[in-house]
Each structure stands twice: as C-alpha cells, then as structure tokens.
Amino acid sequence: MKLAARAWGASIALSVAVLLIAAAPGARAGVWAQVACVNPKGGAATSAGWAPFTTGTAFGAAASSTCAPGTPMSGALGDALPAPVFMSAGLVYTPPAGSTLVGGTVQVALSADGGGTGAAADAEIDEPAQTSSDARLRCAAGSHACGSSATDYSGTFTLPKNLGGNLYVTAACDGTAGFSCDTGARNGAWALAQVSSATLLLQNIASPTARGFTGSLLGHAVHGTGRLRMTASDPGGPGVYRIAVTIDGRTVHDATPSRNGGACVSVGTDASTGALEFDAAQPCPTSLTTTLRIPTAQLPDGTHRLVLSVTDAAGNTATPLRRTISTDNPELTPRPAHGLRTRFAISWRWAQTTTELRAISASALPRSGHVAVSCTGPRCPALPPGSQPASSIATLERRLSGLRFHPGDALLITVTAPHRGAERIRLTIRPAAHPRARLLAPR
Numbered sequence: 295m296k297l298a299a300r301a302w303g304a305s306i307a308l309s310v311a312v313l314l315i316a317a318a319p320g321a322r323a324g325v326w327a328q329v330a331c332v333n334p335k336g337g338a339a340t341s342a343g344w345a346p347f348t349t350g351t352a353f354g355a356a357a358s359s360t361c362a363p364g365t366p367m368s369g370a371l372g373d374a375l376p377a378p379v380f381m382s383a384g385l386v387y388t389p390p391a392g393s394t395l396v397g398g399t400v401q402v403a404l405s406a407d408g409g410g411t412g413a414a415a416d417a418e419i420d421e422p423a424q425t426s427s428d429a430r431l432r433c434a435a436g437s438h439a440c441g442s443s444a445t446d447y448s449g450t451f452t453l454p455k456n457l458g459g460n461l462y463v464t465a466a467c468d469g470t471a472g473f474s475c476d477t478g479a480r481n482g483a484w485a486l487a488q489v490s491s492a493t494l495l496l497q498n499i500a501s502p503t504a505r506g507f508t509g510s511l512l513g514h515a516v517h518g519t520g521r522l523r524m525t526a527s528d529p530g531g532p533g534v535y536r537i538a539v540t541i542d543g544r545t546v547h548d549a550t551p552s553r554n555g556g557a558c559v560s561v562g563t564d565a566s567t568g569a570l571e572f573d574a575a576q577p578c579p580t581s582l583t584t585t586l587r588i589p590t591a592q593l594p595d596g597t598h599r600l601v602l603s604v605t606d607a608a609g610n611t612a613t614p615l616r617r618t619i620s621t622d623n624p625e626l627t628p629r630p631a632h633g634l635r636t637r638f639a640i641s642w643r644w645a646q647t648t649t650e651l652r653a654i655s656a657s658a659l660p661r662s663g664h665v666a667v668s669c670t671g672p673r674c675p676a677l678p679p680g681s682q683p684a685s686s687i688a689t690l691e692r693r694l695s696g697l698r699f700h701p702g703d704a705l706l707i708t709v710t711a712p713h714r715g716a717e718r719i720r721l722t723i724r725p726a727a728h729p730r731a732r733l734l735a736p737r
Contacts, residue, residue, distance in 0.1 A: 323499040324608030326532050327398065327564045327571040328390075331361035332491040334562030334571060338362050339491075342575040343387050350381030354484075357383040366490035369465045371408070371415070373479035377467040379413050384464030384487055386424075389496055390575045392530035393608075395421070397455045397567075398494035402463060404440065404447040406433040408484025412473035415485035416466045419451060422459020430454060434468070446480075453494075461494070463487045495569060500531025502604040504614045509585065511600070515622035516590050522602075523585045524615075526551065532607035533558060533578025535570070539588055540601045541619075551584040558607070570607060578607045590621045592728070594643040595652055624653070627707070627719045627731045634717040636663065636709045642728060649699045649723050654691050659684050663711040667694065671703030671723075681710070701725040706734075 333339040344367060346357030354377055357369040369384035371377040389395045404417035418432040433440040433447050440447040453461070465485035467475035475484040504526040511520030526534045535558060539547040553559055557574035564571060602615035624639035636659045641652040656665070666681040667690075675697045682690045699705065701723050709717040718734040 323497045324606065324610040325396065325495055325497050325567055325569040326393075326577070326608040327567075327569045328494050328496060328575060328577075329561060329571050329573050330387075330492040330494075331367065331489065332363045333573055334493075336363065339561070339573040341367055342573075343390065344489075345386055345388070346384070347386055348381075348383045350378060355381050355383040357385060359385055361490070366403070366488040368486065368488040369463065370483040370487070371465055371467060371475065371485045372483055373408070376410070376474035376476035377408065377415075377484045378474045379467050379469040379471055382464050382466035384462060384466075385489060387461040387492070387494065389460070389494075390532070392500055393496040393498045393532065394458050395453075395461060396458070396495050396497045397453050398492065399450050399452050400461075400463070400489055400494075401450050401491040402431075402447070403486070403488040403490070404431070404433040404463075404465075405480055405483065405486040406435070406440075406445045406465070407478045407480040408467065408475040409435060409478050410469075410474055410476040413467055413469035413475045415445070415475050415478075416464075416468045417447075417485050417487045418464055419453075420462040420464065421453060422457045424460075424462045424464065428459075456497075463489055493564065493571060495564065495567060496532075496608070498531050498606075498608040498610065500528055500606060500608070500610055502526065502528040502531060502534055502606040502610060502612050504537070504602065504604050506583075507602075507615055511586075511588050511590075511619060512617065515620045517622050518589075518591055520588045520590055520619075521585055522588060523583070524602075525581065525583045526604050527581040528578070528604075528606040528610075529580060531580065531610065532572070533576060533580050534582060534604060535578050535607040536605045537584070537586065538603045538605070539586060541588075541590075541593065541598050543599075546588055547586055550578075552579050552582050554579050569609070572607060591623045593621050593623065594645075595622055595624070595641040596620065596643045624655075625728055625731065627721075628733050629658075630717055630733060633715045633736070634660070634663070634709050634711060636660075636665075636717055638707060638719065640721075640729075644726055644728075646726050647700065649701075649729060651694055651697050651699070651705075654694050656687055656691070659687060659709065660711045660714075661685075663709055665690060666708045666710075668706045668708075669699070669703055670706070671700065673700040674703050675699065681708075699723040699729075705729070 344359040348355040406415040406417040408415035465487040509521040558578035560570040562571040664681040715736040721729040
C-alpha cells in the first residue's frame with residue numbers, strides 16, 4: 295500500500311520546516327480544530343479536507359469521503375474479487391493552507407482479516423506521510439497494535455502531537471508481488487478502514503489585522519453611539535473570528551463580525567487545548583469590511599483611550615488600533631410639564647472620588663428669570679452666591695465650569711420668574727457615573 299519514501303521526502307521536509315517556523319522565537323502560534331462527520335453535539339458535520347483515493351489496477355477497491363452520523367467515510371477492498379498485493383483504498387486529510395496538523399482524535403474502525411499465499415490484509419493510520427515508517431496504528435496479521443485480535447480495531451485513536459503532514463486512513467493488501475488477498479474476508483471486505491468522526495487540531499501562526507479606520511468614533515467629539523468602520527483580515531489564517539474594543543480598559547464591544555454563513559460559529563471547544571472547533575476548512579472570512587457601533591453616552595465627557603483588537607479562529611490576536619478619542623454627551627436635566635420649562639445641558643467628567651462639571655448651558659430661560667445654585671454635602675465647592683439674572687447667565691455658566699464635586703454632594707439649581715412657580719432641579723453626585731437628576735416639587 296505504501297508509496298515510495300523518496301516521493302514523500304519533500305513533503306516531510308516541508309512539514310518539519312513549517313513546525314520549526316511555528317516554534318521560532320517570537321512566533322506565537324494559535325490552535326483551532328476542524329471536526330468531520332459528527333459535531334460535538336451529535337449533529338451532522340461536513341468532511342471538508344478529506345478525500346478518497348484508490349491504488350491498483352484490479353476491481354474491488356472503493357473509497358468515499360461522504361459521511362453523516364451513522365454513515366462513516368470508508369476505504370475498502372471488496373471480496374467480490376481477489377485483491378492483488380499493492381491494491382489499497384482509503385482516505386486522506388489535507389490540512390487547510392497555512393495550518394499544520396498537530397494532533398486530535400479520529401473515531402475509526404479498522405479490519406484486516408483477509409489474506410492468502412504470500413499476501414495479507416492491512417488497515418492503518420499514517421501521519422505525516424503514507425510511508426512504511428509513518429504507521430501510527432496498524433492492523434495486520436502478527437501485529438500487536440490492534441489489541442488481542444491483531445487484525446481489528448474499533449475506537450477513538452489519539453494522534454501524536456506535532457507530526458504535521460497529512461493524515462491517511464487506509465485499507466490494503468500487502469505482500470509479494472503477483473499474489474492476492476483472497477481468503478478470510480469479513481463484512482464483505484478483505485480489508486476495511488472507516489472514519490465515523492474526527493476532531494483535528496490545527497496550528498496556525500497567521501497574524502490578523504485591521505486597517506482603513508474611519509467613522510464618527512474617531513471624530514473631534516463623539517456623541518451618543520459612535521461608528522467605527524474598518525477592513526479586518528487574516529491572510530493565511532482561519533479567518534477573523536472576533537473584534538473587541540475597550541475604552542479606558544473597559545470592554546464596550548466584543549463580537550464576531552461575520553457568521554460566514556454559519557461556518558464561523560464554533561461548534562465546541564477542545565477539552566485538552568481549549569481550541570475552538572469548527573465545521574469548515576476555512577471557518578471565518580480572511581477579509582471583511584465592517585462597521586462597529588460603540589456606545590459612549592455613559593462615558594464621562596472628555597478624552598479616553600481606545601484600543602481595538604482582532605482575534606482569528608485560532609486565537610491569534612493583534613492590536614492594530616490604539617488611539618485617544620474625545621466624547622461629548624451633555625446630560626439634559628428633566629423639564630417640568632407645566633410652568634417654567636428651563637432645561638440645562640451639563641457636561642460631566644468623573645472618576646471614583648470626584649465629578650467635574652465641565653460645562654453647563656441653559657435653554658428656555660425667561661428673560662425675566664433668575665438662577666440660583668447651592669450645594670449640600672461635606673465637601674461641596676464654593677458656589678456663586680445669590681440669584682443671577684438671565685442677562686448674566688453666561689457669566690454664571692463660566693463660573694460653574696470646572697467645579698469639582700464628591701459622591702454624596704447634591705447640587706440644587708433653582709429657576710424663578712415673576713408670577714410663576716419656581717423650578718428646582720437636584721443633581722445627586724454618584725461615584726463613577728452620571729449624577730442623578732430629578733425635579734423637586736415647587737415650594
């Protein structure tokens with residue numbers, strides 16, 4: 295069943311080179327997993343990456359990579375005719391471009407009961423190449439790798455780590471040229487190899503990135519929900535899986551930008567490595583343009599540190615954007631249903647222990663109106679005394695700008711006008727949040 299070792303020499307050398315690159319200093323390789331035939335929840339999965347093959351000139355060799363729960367992929371030497379030595383049928387898994395096979399499990403059934411004069415059936419798993427030295431599990435007469443029966447194996451086989459190359463599951467007839475496997479068939483075949491499911495670990499050192507950043511989030515002063523448009527990519531990798539945004543270290547966005555028709559939705563997590571499992575050879579898009587909507591209304595007004603990271607399906611992460619942004623979300627005080635209907639727009643900036651009134655402006659203030667401010671609390675700042683006429687409101691607004699309050703302080707704004715009930719607005723200072731504004735009943 296074996297191909298000449300020389301024919302595979304270059305393939306093995308390439309696999310070793312890939313692994314050396316993956317292990318090179320400074321290269322942090324991520325890992326993802328591709329499932330086949332049955333996903334971890336028991337549903338149907340594709341057989342992407344698997345292909346059938348046969349060798350030999352006689353009839354009877356057949357292989358298929360079509361599968362579903364209860365219907366395995368298979369390679370078989372049927373017993374309708376003798377199977378000449380060197381005939382084989384099997385399956386080969388080729389890792390996606392840019393990824394290297396580094397482990398995993400396959401649920402297999404191997405049978406090698408056929409034989410004959412100068413010939414014996416063989417069923418085995420090979421990696422990284424289909425050569426005589428690369429059998430990782432071999433069922434054949436005289437072999438002890440398949441347990442007590444020597445010729446049959448059924449169960450979950452764990453692939454050795456970091457071998458690279460392709461994966462082969464093959465049924466064959468071996469022996470001396472000119473002879474055939476023609477006795478001892480089982481289940482209608484001299485040799486049989488089946489794969490009912492697989493979870494294959496794939497290493498990838500691609501570095502995702504993003505570019506072309508535009509949108510209102512990066513403008514002079516963003517208000518409300520800011521938009522951030524970009525093109526994210528993962529050349530040579532399993533694709534862009536998540537984009538995350540933090541502002542001042544707090545996550546404000548963390549999501550998959552494209553489901554890619556469902557292929558970019560993880561079907562499970564590998565228990566041994568934590569790698570995400572996917573039912574696709576290219577689970578997520580290698581390039582996409584997307585617009586994020588980032589809420590800023592609950593942020594204190596002023597400058598903030600924005601950081602954007604891109605993570606691919608293998609867990610490789612890059613941080614292509616670090617920038618200072620400015621937010622401007624003045625809080626509007628409540629407006630009474632009747633009487634005076636003056637409203638104040640107040641810009642606040644806060645930390646855990648202080649809240650700064652950055653700017654304040656009044657609207658719908660009667661020309662005959664007056665505004666007075668006062669504060670209750672143990673650490674209130676000094677405030678302009680008395681009542682200020684509407685004609686001096688700009689001066690009052692400037693004097694209030696920059697004042698600092700502390701949690702528990704309460705700022706009271708009172709608006710009066712002749713022959714009209716007073717409007718009173720209380721702003722209670724809270725730690726790390728907008729002050730709570732409420733209308734008080736007129737007195």
